[in-house]
Amino acid sequence: MTPAAPGRLEPPSSEAESGTASEAAARTAATTSTSSTSPTAGGLWRGGRGVLLVALLVVGVAVTGVLLGGSGGPGRSLDPDDASLSGGKGLATLLRARGVRVERVTSVAEAGTLAGRAGPAGSTVLLGGTFPLDDDEAKRLAALPSDLLVVGVRPHLDLLAPGIAPRREARARSREPRCGLPAAERAGSAYAGGVALTAPPGSIGCYPAGGVPTLVSFSGAGRTVTVTGDGQFMTNLRLAEDGNAALAENLAGGRPTLIWLTPPESAAPAGGGKTSLYALVPEGIKWALAQVLVAVLLLALWRGRRLGPVVAERLPVVVRAAETVEGRARLYRARRARDRAAAALRAGFTDRVTPRLGLPSGTGPDALVNAIAERTGQAASHVGAALYGPPPVDEAGLVALAEYMDIVERQVGKS
Known part of the structure; x- marks a missing residue:
């Protein structure tokens, strides 16, 4: 059988043709050039670019969620126990290191009780812009x-600091004190702004924006009242910049005790109602689940795209016979199946040589070996080892086996 011209891939017409194809496949497995089966860079890129795209998309959604989600709710702003960017835990730690007693309270009644216990040395009450107040509490x-x-402009400012009122907005940025207030002079430049304030007679205005102060302080009746247009210089985010830490410590740590008014946590439902399971899930978990759902949806859209209509293919497929033989040989080589290749060589040799020796198809190994040795003059031990010995241990042995059997087959045909 000569596999040179294309033809239809059909079953072999005889045992001889089958043996020839098997022998050719085994020889190709032994003599074909080495081809690497290692993955190439191009193949890795084509196979993994879809997964990489989905991974990058998930990371992008996660980063966007973190940036949009912020570091905490508004109720945690300037909280001495909050370590987020908008919290005040850094300032509370610095004050405690200086020996200032920091008391976190969530009501005006608690603040009044602690102020009464502070003794002759007195205390300082820090009121953030998010703490809820009514008229009675402000009084x-x-x-x-x-x-x-008072950190940040808020309602009831006329009751808390008479004469100080907001004038206009001012961009928060690093500013110089430009005043005679000792706390500001020692601190130097600080991140100030937010709102420009009116300064009543007898007060000191610092960190001006367009000639209008953004920090105003006045003393009277044995106490000092200070109002800042913005409180970002006290947060964990800005504390390490410029003289922000020094200014915050000087303003809040002037007395042995600092009473820090912080908005209370969200109250539980009234009437003994039960909180839903969804309400108990942290916001971070909700964001993570949303990102996973988006990733799954995009993956489904990517993998679920239409591949086009089914193409009908007429059978049998026209394939070159040589390609089929070479393909089987490459499979043998890829799996190092030298035993199967040797078995194919021996089976094809036996099928072709047995009729030429005049022997029936069921002839035993001894009779076949003796007949071949008598016809060709080869040693019976060599013929027996070639036909029934162990499989070759390497490709060189497989090539030698194929060459030896080819020589023996030609000798049988000539005799």
Whole structure:
């Protein structure tokens, strides 16, 4: 059988043709050039670019969620126990290191009780811009003997600091103090702005924006009241910049005790109602689940795309016979199946030689070996080892086996 011209891939017409194809496949497996089966860079890129795209998309959604989600809710702003960027834990730690007693309270009543216990040395009440107040609570705070530090413009400012009122907005940035307030002079430049304030007579205005101060302080009746247009210089995010830490410590740590008013946590439902399971899930988990759902949806859209209509193919497929033989040989080589290649060589040799020796197809090994040795003059031990010995241990042995059997077959045919 000569596999030179193309033809239809059909079953072999005889045992001889089958043996020839098997022998040719085994020889090709032994003599074909080495081809690497290692993955190439191009193949790795084509196979993994889809997974890489999905991974990059998931990372992008996660980063966007973190940036948009922020570092905490508004109720945690300037909280002495909050370590997020908008919290005030850094300032509280610095004050405690200086020996200042920092008391976190969530009500005006608690602040009044602690202010009464502070003793002759007094205390400072820090009121953030997010703490909720009504008129009565604002009046109670204004009547306390403690110093008062109001961070950010808020309602009831007329009750807390009479004469100080917002004038206009001012961009928050690094500013110089330009005033005679000792706390500001020692700190130097700081991140100030937010709102420009009116400075009543007898007060000191610092960190001006367009000639209008953004920090105003006045003293009277044994206490000091200070109002800042913005409180970002006290947060964990800005504390290490410029003289922000020094300014915050000087304003909040002037007394042995700092009473830090912080908005209370969200109250539980009234009437003994049960909180839903969804409400108990942290916001970070919700964001993560949303990102996973987006990733799964995009993966489904990518992998579920249409591949086009089914193409009908007429059978049998026209394939070159040589390609089929070479393909089988490459499979043998890729799997190092020298035993199967040797078995194919021996089976084809036996099928072709047995009829030429005049022997029936069921002839035993001894009779076949003796007949071949008598016809060709080869040693019976050599013929027996070639036909029934162990499989070759390497490709060189397989090539030698094929060459030896080819020689023996030609000798049988000539005799």
